[in-house]
Amino acid sequence: MSRTSLKHYLIPVVLIIFVIGISINFKLHSTVKNLAYRIIPIRESKLALFYNQRPRDHPNWKYHRFADDAKIQKELEKRLKSATEKKIIIFWAPPAWGRGVLSRPDRASCGNCEITYDRSLMRNNRTGAFLYHFDSIKEDDMPKWRDPNHLHIFWVMEASATVKMYGYTFETSDAFGMNATMSYRIDSDFASPYGGGRSLGLLMANNDTIYERIMQTKSKLAIAVISDCSVTAGARIRLALINQLKSKGLRIDTFGNCFSNKITNEELLDIAPRYKFFFSYENSYHCRCYITEKFFVQGLYRNMVPVVWGAMKEDYEAIAPAGSFIYAEEFETAGHLINYLEYLDQNDEEYLKFFRWRTMDPDTVPMYRRADGFCAICRAMHGINVDYRFNPKYNQSSMPLFSDGIAQRTVPSVGQFLYNDDNHECFDILDSINYF
Template sequence: MGLNIRWVYGVATIVGFFVLMVYSNSMNLHFVDMLYGFATNVTLYTEYFNLGNTTRSTGILNTTFSYRTTSETSQDIHPRLPSEKPKKFKIPPTILMWNWANPYQMKNSKLPDHCGGCRFTTNKTAFNESDVVILQDQSLTLDVIEFPNRLPHQVFVFRCGENPCHTFAINRVNRDLTMFNELFNMTITYRRDSDVTGPYGCWGNGLIKSTQNLQTTNKTKVAVIVASDCKRVGAKFRKIYTDELIKAGLKLDRYGKCFGPRYQENLRELLTQYKFYLAFENGIHCRDYITEKFWRNSLAYGLVPVVWGSSKADVVRVAPPGSYVHVEDFNSPKEVAEYLDYLDKNDTAYQEYFKWRTANKSENCGISINCDLCNLVSKGHRGRPMKFTDWWFGTENKECISTNMTEMTNYFNNFYGINER
C-alpha cells in the first residue's frame, strides 16, 4: 500500500521544524527570526549553519559582543538582511534603555496613550523582544562595548546630551568611531537635525510663567560663573576668557572645579544674588549646543546670561529676543566688561533684559523626549541607515571638534580679540 505523498510531506515538515527549533535554541538564536531570514533570503540558510569555529556563551548577557560591519554579518547571531526590511513593531512598542544613567526613573514604566503607550524597560534580558534600544553615549568606549548586534527589526538609538568635543568615546578612542557607522539608525540629541530633538530648554509659556515672580532689582553682586571642566580643548578657553574679563575690571565670582573646589551648596540660592551669569559652554560653536547654563542658571533663575561658546546665530534662533548679552557682539573681553559695568550702574537699561517675560507666547514647548520617541516609532518611523561619524563629526564646525591646541589658540585669540601673552 503506497504512502500518501501529502502525508509524507507533512511529517517531513513537522520534523524539519522541530530540528530547526532545537538547533536555534542550542545556538541562542530566535526561531522566528531564522524563519524570517530564510523566507527573505535563501542564502542566509548556509550562513546560519556555517559558523566556523565561532563560540558563543549561553544567554545574551554572558556573551561578549563587538560590533561588526556589514561585510562580516555572516558571523553575527542575527545576520542583517540585505534589504534591512523591518518587521512590524508590536503595538505599543517596547523600548529598552541599555545603559540608562538613572534607571530608577523609567524602569519598567509605561507611557500614557497620548505618547503612544510604549513600555520602557532597563532589563537587558528583554533585548530580543525590544523594538527600540536606546544607547547613551557612555557606552561608546572600547572597554564597555557589550551590547549585542542590532536585530533586523530593531531601531538602535544614539542618545547624547554632550557636544561631539566631549562625547565619552572621543576621550577614549581618539574620535575613531567608524566601528559604529552601521550600528545606529536613529538619534536623540540636542541638535535640530536629530530624529528626536531634546534641547536643554526652550522659550515657551512654561519658562515665562515660572519667572514672573523672580526678583531682578536690588541685587548687590554683579557676575558669576560655575564650571567644572577647564582642562579639555574648548573648555580651556572659557577660563582664559574669564581671566581676561577679571583683568579688564569685571566683578566676577568663579565657582566649581574649573576654578577651585566643587561647589556643593544650593546653586539657586547662590546664583539669584547676581545680575549676570556667564553661560560659557565647554566648546566653541558646537551646533545648537545651548545648555542649562543659559536656560536654567540664567533665564530661569532671573539672571541675564552672558553667552560664550554657543554661536550668535544659534542663540538668536531659539532665545527670547533681548534677553542675553553675547560676547560676539563686542570686539574684546575689555568691551564686554565695560558694558556689563554700565548695566550694573544703570538699572533702567538692565531691566530691559527682562521684557521678554511679559510676552504672550502661545508656543508650548518642552514635551518629553521619551514621549516624542514613542509617538515617532508608534507611527511607523524606523530610522534611516547612517554613517555615524559623518553625521556626528562631519557636519560639525571645525572649531568645535579640533584637538590642535596651537591651531585653536590662534583661532580663539583672533576671533575673540584676546591679546597674545
C-alpha cells in the same frame, strides 16, 4: 480770508512741518545711535541696547511655523488619545556611569510607553525602539536579533570635539546600522537638549514675573561657576577669558574647582538671586548647538541674564527666547563687554528688557512645541512624527507628520553626523578662536 484761501496755504504748511519733523526725528535717532556706538562698541551687529527681535524675524521661525496649525494640533490630540497600546523602549546600552531609575513619559502628551533595561523583551511585539548611549556601545554586546521596523537610536550628550578627544569610534554603531540619533542638536532625529522650548514655555505660561521683585534682590553684578579647567582646549580658553575679564576690572564672583572656591547646588541656588549676570561659558567652541544647563538652569531659570560664549549665536537663537541673553563674541574687546554690563547695571529699565521674554506668549519661543527625549521616541512609536518638523533637515516628502506604525529615519553614518556635520571650529578651536 476765504476758506478756499486757507486751504490753499494750509496744505503746504502741513507738508513743510511734516518734512521738518521727519528730519529732526532722523537726526535725533542717528545722534543717539552714534553716541551709543561710541559708548558700547559691538562688532557688526545690532546694538543689544535696542535689540527687541520679533518672533517672526527669528531665523528659526520657519522650523516652527506649523505650531499654530489648528488642523495638525487637532490630529495630534486625536492620535494621543488613541495611543493606548503600551510600546516598549529598551535602554540597551545605558551610560557608562551607571543605570538610573527609569520613569515613564507622560501618558497624555507622549502616548503609552514603558522604558526598560530588560533585554528579554527584545522580541516582544510591543517593543519598537532600542537606545544606545555613545560611551557604552560594545561590538560583542549588541542585539543578536533585529527587526528592520525597530528604531535603533544612537544617543550622545557630549560636544563632538569632546567625544573625539576621548577617542570614541563608531564603527560598531555604523556597522550595526543605527537608523536614528538623539542629541542636544536640533538636527537630531530626537532632540535631547539640556533645556529649552518646552520648559521655558511652561515657565512663561505660569508667569508671575514682577520686575520690582527681581530688582529687589540684585546687589551684585556677575557670577561664574567653572570646575573643568583643562580637560578640553575650550575649557582652557574659557578659564583664560574669565580671568582676563577679572584682570580688567569686571566685578565678578568666581566659584568652582578652577578658582579653589567650591560651591554646592544648594548654595548656588541660595545666592543666585543676588546677581544680575551669569557667565554661561561652555568648555567647547562653536560645536553645533552645544548649549548646556549653564545657560538654561543657572541663567534663565534663576532670573539671571546669561552672558554666553561657546556655541554660535544662531544656535542660541534657535532655542532661546529673543532678547534673553548677551553674546560675548559680539564685543570687540573685554573692556567693551565690561562697559556694557556696567551700563546695564546703572540702567534698570534697559537691564529689565532682558526679562521681557518671561511675559511673552510661549509660542514665541523656538521649539516650544517640540517634544524631546523619551517623549518624542514614544510618540514616534505611535506613528506621531510632528516633532520632526522642527528639524532643519525636515521636508514633508521625507517624513509624514502622522503614520501607521513607525516611520523610519535614516542615518548613513553616526561618525559623519558627529564630525562631518559639525562646525570645523569645534575641532580646530586653537586655530579659530579670536581672543579679546
